[in-house]
Amino acid sequence: MDDLHFVEDRHHPARPQGQLEAIAAVATPVGEGALSIVRMTGEGVLAVADKVFRKIDGDNFSFASCRSHTAHYGRFNNLAGELIDEVMAIVYRAPRSFTTEDMVEFNCHGGVIVTETVLQTLLEAGCRLAEPGEFTRRAFLNGRIDLVQAEAVGEMIHAKTQTAYRSAISQLKGDLSLKLGSLRTELLNACSMLELELDFSEEDVEFQSREALSARLSAMATELEALANTFRFGKFVKEGVATAIVGRPNAGKSTLLNALLGKERAIVSHVPGTTRDYIEESFVLDGVPFRLIDTAGLRLSDDALESEGIRRSYEKITEADLVIFVHDATEKITEAERTEILALRKKSAHAKFFIVANKIDCVTGAPNFANAPDEQEHIEVVPISALRREGLSELRQKMKTLATGLEKLNEGSLVITNQRHFEAIKNALERLQVARELLIEGAETELIASDLREVLHQIGSIIGKVTTDDILNNIFDRFCIGK
Template sequence: MKSMNEKVLPPVEGDPIAAIATPVGVGALSVVRMSGGGVFAIADKVFTKAHAPEVPIADSPGYTAHFGRLYDGDLMVDEVIVLVFRAPNSFTVENMVEITCHGGPVVTRHVLQLLLDNGCRLAQPGEFTRRAFINGRIDLLEAEAIGEMIHARSESAYRTAVNQMKGGLSGKLDTLRERLLTSCAMLELELDFSEEDVRFQSRDELTDQVERLQCEVGQLVDSYQHGRLLSEGVATAIIGRPNAGKSTLLNALLGEERAIVSHMPGTTRDYIEECFVYDKTMFRLTDTAGLREAVEEIEHEGIRRSYEKIAQADLILYLMDISAGDFAEEIAAIRTIAAQYPGTKMLVAANKTDRTASCEERMQMVGQETGCMVLGISALQQEGLDELKKAMGAMTENLDKLHDASVLVTSMRHYEALRNASDALQNARELIDREEETEFIAFELRSALDYVGEITGKVVSEEVLNVIFDRFCIGK
């Protein structure tokens, strides 16, 4: 990311835009921001300083604050503080004004409407950040990191977003791209001198370069598993037979009545997904439909979706009714699921321990028969939940941690682009080994170069930009 004081060429300023930059609601303060051509003149039309000297906003230095009042004609709107940011030393690299007013939806809307009435238009979602990208203030990956930081729901996700906003992954990708550019340039020179049959880089050197690029791209691809867990949470499927208490457990872990609880089996027809954080790790809990033979079409669809969530899970939390008499079917089901998903961690929670005096003996038997860790809980009485959370944390403690979080891939878009780049490099390597024509090798390396460029925005379409920035709030 470029320093705020780094001198760059002033942009061709866009039309003036305005938006509320703070969440809507009652609070002590709110911020309304403007960016683009003419924002200083608009501020001077509506703002009057409280004390002399009366220096217009248009003549004020950057990074200065002014206390005064906003007026709509003769009607005072609010007492405010106006902050001035002069191009190119602002977030958007345009002239910007930020107005801090009293909090509350009514006064904030009045301030925004005043700016719209005097020449601004309402900003589109993410338009401030989009202008920062277009004007070279940040690259596309750093822009996405800002959105990830805003939406982070755990400390790990927040830290990863901050590291990416600082440019760690961008720097890594820029280095890869420079090396790809060098290799492409050498091959392009060969094509220019094809009649002389000149090689500017030996095929052994090119093979070595492509192999090293493959290794580094492969490491980034492999980091996505960790990055996904940091940004999305540990996917945890709560499964079991009907009426085992899955919805009750979900509500107990969340601390709120999120799922409908009923003594009638088969209440949950579709999955419910919510998140909770334990010891800085976010768990994405999914309450699934009870696993049994479906008796109707809707229930059959719910069970099918349950198995989809099991297949996608990082942690399977099998909930069984330990007070029931016969465990043969439960044990068989646990064994089957463990065999189908051997790479997925699995934990058995023996629920309804408050209903039987022989739960320890039964739990020991289930553990011996299945080979799984078994913990006793009462979801209804909220007993044993701390031990359950600790066990969940212990089983996943290495899933969402990576030593170098600054070079971590967290986005599916980045992952797909890197996979495509890896495939192109593999194709180039095979072409080199077969001693194919230079133009075919050059094509694959150029493709890899474009895929890497898609991530940081060196190569990007309008459609991709729209998808990315539409996720932002209007004031960002």
């Protein structure tokens, strides 16, 4: 069944007619290396390539007459005919290319000067410099990929773990698109039936059973809710587990950061207040990325710089997925510190919270945790010596429990890693619930149809069936130039 006009026409940008203007960019990181790739796409790129490329032993060679997906060895010259480099030119004829337009890639020698010179020559020959993500944007606009797949390209490039990479590959293959597309088709059918009822409202005709519609909407809500619930893991995969290391000055926070990282990242000193601002570093623990944030020691201070660092520390605590409160085990937990711990726990209610009793190597006998919050307050105490690396294995194991469930990615389960997708699914769920309640109440068909249209809009916005320029700009501006 064709898509409904009241959704598509209102939001979808016009599709390009034919090929767009020629653009060019460097597709590989700029620097010294064996090879660099400079690529161009769009109308007239074959003619541009003919201006600058001379095939060795091919006097009558022309890109316009050669087959797609062929490689050619030759000399890349500037517009004055002077040699710039010997290159391999690879041609992709429309529509058999990433953008579905004519494309030519030049594989030149790596190096900043030669790469920039090749690119500058193409710009002088008739191309303009590509904007960030413009190649991928054209692939989307020309129907080569949908919006989820376009975003997956960026996520695959920036993946820092195998788990993140697998998630991006799953979305690039179209697994999420297929799931959402199936739900969207069902919604289109339901909306169409309701629209027909509105067209025949005077005859009081019911084209679909309200009981059957309610059951199907309930099943859709279950599927969307299951997707939304994966976002917690998705954020961990994409951004890492935000881990705030907090506590009083000189408790060993920076020593713990260095111990977990396995390198001397933070300055360690016996002088309280050494850390004036937070330090952020990442490490991967058995495939789970963690973002460690070493914060300034929590205390009252007359120093303006230290006070600002402490204020930022509290901000990081509220944003964290995991809070590690470092306590000096050589001292008793005072009532004031206990009150402070409970206040921090309340401030970060959504986060996992540990007390790490540090410096146990300096304690004679068993450490005294008599005044520590207990497990009834959902706070565990983990004794360690960050300096001597004692107890770190147990701490790491407890940190990993926060990401229990990430193994689902290995089984091919769909996981939402994108904030935009999560917000759209959440909005769709809210309107779906409203539509279900209206059905139960026996509300007018127009009211039910209105909410289902909004559900359709939210799901369509994820895969790109319903888009705005603002959405596209926000997505592709984050890409590097050349992709």
